[in-house]
Amino acid sequence: MCGIVGYIGHRRALPLLLNGLKRLEYRGYDSAGIAIPHEGKLHIVKRAGTVAQLEALLSLTDFPATIGIGHTRWATHGEPIDRNAHPHVDSSGRIAIVHNGIIENYATLKAKLQQDGYTFHSDTDTEVLAVFIGALYEQYGNLELAVRTALSEVQGTFGLVVLSADHPDLLIAARRGSPIVIGIGENEYIVASDATAIVEYTRSVFYLTDDEMAILTRSGCRTKTIDDVPTSAQLLELEFDLERIEKGGFPHFMLKEIYEQPQTFRDAHRGRLLVQEGNVKLGGLRSVEKQLRQARRLILTGCGTSWHAALVGEYWIEELARIPVEVEYASELRYRNPVLYPDDIVIAISQSGETADTLAAVREAKLRGATVLGIVNVVGSSIARETHAGVYIHAGPEIGVASTKAFTSQLAVLMLLALYLGRMRHLSATQAQEIAAEMLRIPEKIRSILERSELIRDIACQYAHAQHFLYLGRGVNFPVALEGALKMKEISYIHAEGYPAAEMKHGPIALIDENMPVVVIVPRDELYEKVLSNVEEIRARRGKVIAIATEGDTEIEALANHVIPIPETLPLLTPILTVIPLQLLAYHAAVERGCNVDMPRNLAKSVTVE
Numbered sequence: 001m002c003g004i005v006g007y008i009g010h011r012r013a014l015p016l017l018l019n020g021l022k023r024l025e026y027r028g029y030d031s032a033g034i035a036i037p038h039e040g041k042l043h044i045v046k047r048a049g050t051v052a053q054l055e056a057l058l059s060l061t062d063f064p065a066t067i068g069i070g071h072t073r074w075a076t077h078g079e080p081i082d083r084n085a086h087p088h089v090d091s092s093g094r095i096a097i098v099h100n101g102i103i104e105n106y107a108t109l110k111a112k113l114q115q116d117g118y119t120f121h122s123d124t125d126t127e128v129l130a131v132f133i134g135a136l137y138e139q140y141g142n143l144e145l146a147v148r149t150a151l152s153e154v155q156g157t158f159g160l161v162v163l164s165a166d167h168p169d170l171l172i173a174a175r176r177g178s179p180i181v182i183g184i185g186e187n188e189y190i191v192a193s194d195a196t197a198i199v200e201y202t203r204s205v206f207y208l209t210d211d212e213m214a215i216l217t218r219s220g221c222r223t224k225t226i227d228d229v230p231t232s233a234q235l236l237e238l239e240f241d242l243e244r245i246e247k248g249g250f251p252h253f254m255l256k257e258i259y260e261q262p263q264t265f266r267d268a269h270r271g272r273l274l275v276q277e278g279n280v281k282l283g284g285l286r287s288v289e290k291q292l293r294q295a296r297r298l299i300l301t302g303c304g305t306s307w308h309a310a311l312v313g314e315y316w317i318e319e320l321a322r323i324p325v326e327v328e329y330a331s332e333l334r335y336r337n338p339v340l341y342p343d344d345i346v347i348a349i350s351q352s353g354e355t356a357d358t359l360a361a362v363r364e365a366k367l368r369g370a371t372v373l374g375i376v377n378v379v380g381s382s383i384a385r386e387t388h389a390g391v392y393i394h395a396g397p398e399i400g401v402a403s404t405k406a407f408t409s410q411l412a413v414l415m416l417l418a419l420y421l422g423r424m425r426h427l428s429a430t431q432a433q434e435i436a437a438e439m440l441r442i443p444e445k446i447r448s449i450l451e452r453s454e455l456i457r458d459i460a461c462q463y464a465h466a467q468h469f470l471y472l473g474r475g476v477n478f479p480v481a482l483e484g485a486l487k488m489k490e491i492s493y494i495h496a497e498g499y500p501a502a503e504m505k506h507g508p509i510a511l512i513d514e515n516m517p518v519v520v521i522v523p524r525d526e527l528y529e530k531v532l533s534n535v536e537e538i539r540a541r542r543g544k545v546i547a548i549a550t551e552g553d554t555e556i557e558a559l560a561n562h563v564i565p566i567p568e569t570l571p572l573l574t575p576i577l578t579v580i581p582l583q584l585l586a587y588h589a590a591v592e593r594g595c596n597v598d599m600p601r602n603l604a605k606s607v608t609v610e
């Protein structure tokens with residue numbers, strides 16, 4: 001949510017900032033802007049729209065400065081218009097900040113500053129912070145002290161970078177709740193809201209922790225808390241390559257990521273599945289093995305697609321390990337005064353590891369004494385650091401706003417966890433071996449579904465102008481129906497709902513007529529006949545049935561308007577396959593409707609505000 005980039009070093013800052021903003025644009029694309037010192041003044045160039053539009057505005061400009069800051073915005077306070085774009089400046093115009101997060105007490109601060117005669121030119125909370133820092137700088141004549149004092153009075157969240165025309169050899173970055181990562185090159189530093197803006201310059205990074213700030217000059221870096229206590233940064237090496245964050249010939253990141261799934265699914269279980277032994281090795285959980293053995297209940301939590309993965313996990317863990325599992329939206333868990341016992345295990349699932357609600361749920365569960373684990377993609381992210389233990393999904397950077405490969409990798413890890421917990425209890429080695437062996441075959445099966453992309457595109461084009469879609473599934477495939485509907489809504493803006501197939505008769509059936517496409521997930525499993533009856537009910541009302549069915553199923557072919565076949569697999573594992581055609585269906589429908597697949601309106605990849 002919002003992309004931040006800052007640079008101090010020996011290269012020209014402008015091209016580097018624009019490049020960084022393009023890499024970060026998936027985090028927000030309502031407006032973009034930069035601040036650069038030139039001839040003793042700060043130059044702020046910003047506008048509503050994309051980074052490419054900002055770049056066009058800057059095409060005739062050539063600032064030689066080797067320091068600067070930039071921002072790409074997902075609007076929270078104030079509409080996405082030019083004057084609300086970041087960077088924001090103080091009243092002198094000599095201090096600029098870029099900010100991610102929300103200043104909750106901005107109204108009080110603004111009123112006080114207005115009383116003191118300060119005026120404001122935007123609707124944002126960030127401008128209030130900029131003016132506040134500027135006012136304190138007038139008082140103290142010391143930028144670092146001004147920033148520290150301002151931040152200690154601020155309530156809310158921030159990841160920010162401050163630049164001043166008076167200090168062309170200084171950048172100050174700080175964090176509370178919104179990630180800030182700092183890349184270390186040779187006499188240069190790149191500050192960003194995530195590592196994608198850094199990896200092409202250096203792999204050596206460190207993350208700020210909450211209430212920590214970094215004071216960066218060309219000759220060195222100091223870190224301290226905002227209460228002025230020195231801290232020491234923990235250096236990390238970034239694990240991904242530049243090509244992981246480029247489109248590699250695909251028209252969209254989302255399509256590239258859909259096609260990466262045979263590989264990313266394998267990466268998620270590589271070295272962890274012990275097929276011969278019918279067991280699983282999860283090094284990240286060793287420290288909590290005792291707690292897992294004794295656990296009487298699991299609570300899985302997350303948001304969006306990660307919450308859907310949790311729902312699949314619930315079926316799997318209950319089935320294989322026979323432990324009661326509850327799944328709860330993180331945004332609900334955090335405010336619900338939940339009953340948590342010390343022998344409960346809370347598992348937070350998050351691609352980014354930064355989702356504000358999920359992070360807050362992690363903190364709440366820790367406060368209440370539960371063991372809290374993370375299933376996270378981004379290494380070093382807040383949730384990864386704040387949980388007691390966890391398992392990385394190793395999907396590599398996910399840039400497409402609509403999550404795809406992270407979902408199937410989350411499923412891979414959840415199945416590993418179900419097997420692990422199952423083997424600690426009653427699951428036999430033979431049963432585990434059968435599932436583990438089939439997990440190894442899944443990547444090839446995903447690939448064979450991807451080969452059907454043209455068939456799926458034809459179907460998507462036929463219904464791309466429908467106003468509504470209904471998605472139905474049962475058992476382990478009910479969460480997939482939810483995920484399919486979410487994908488359709490997110491990127492094509494077609495209203496879509498997911499339902500357990502048997503619930504259709506309790507309401508959604510009223511919507512069905514000849515204009516309603518209904519996607520029915522109907523693999524050959526123990527509920528097959530039941531779902532087939534639902535298909536009959538849809539046909540009787542002239543709804544259009546798009547069936548996701550097992551290859552060679554002639555019965556469904558006779559009933560459905562369209563069939564997208566998936567290879568046969570164990571019934572429990574079908575969600576990993578049935579979701580693939582639904583991702584492609586949404587993708588092709590969105591392209592046919594002319595939607596911007598990688599930058600769907602109003603959405604952001606990583607939601608770091610409540």
Ligand code: G6P
Nearest residue numbers: 303304305306350351352355403
């Ligand atoms: C946003 C994204 C979704 C994602 C959700 C949870 O809404 O647009 O794609 O599923 O956040 O994100 P997380 O990073 O915690 O998995």
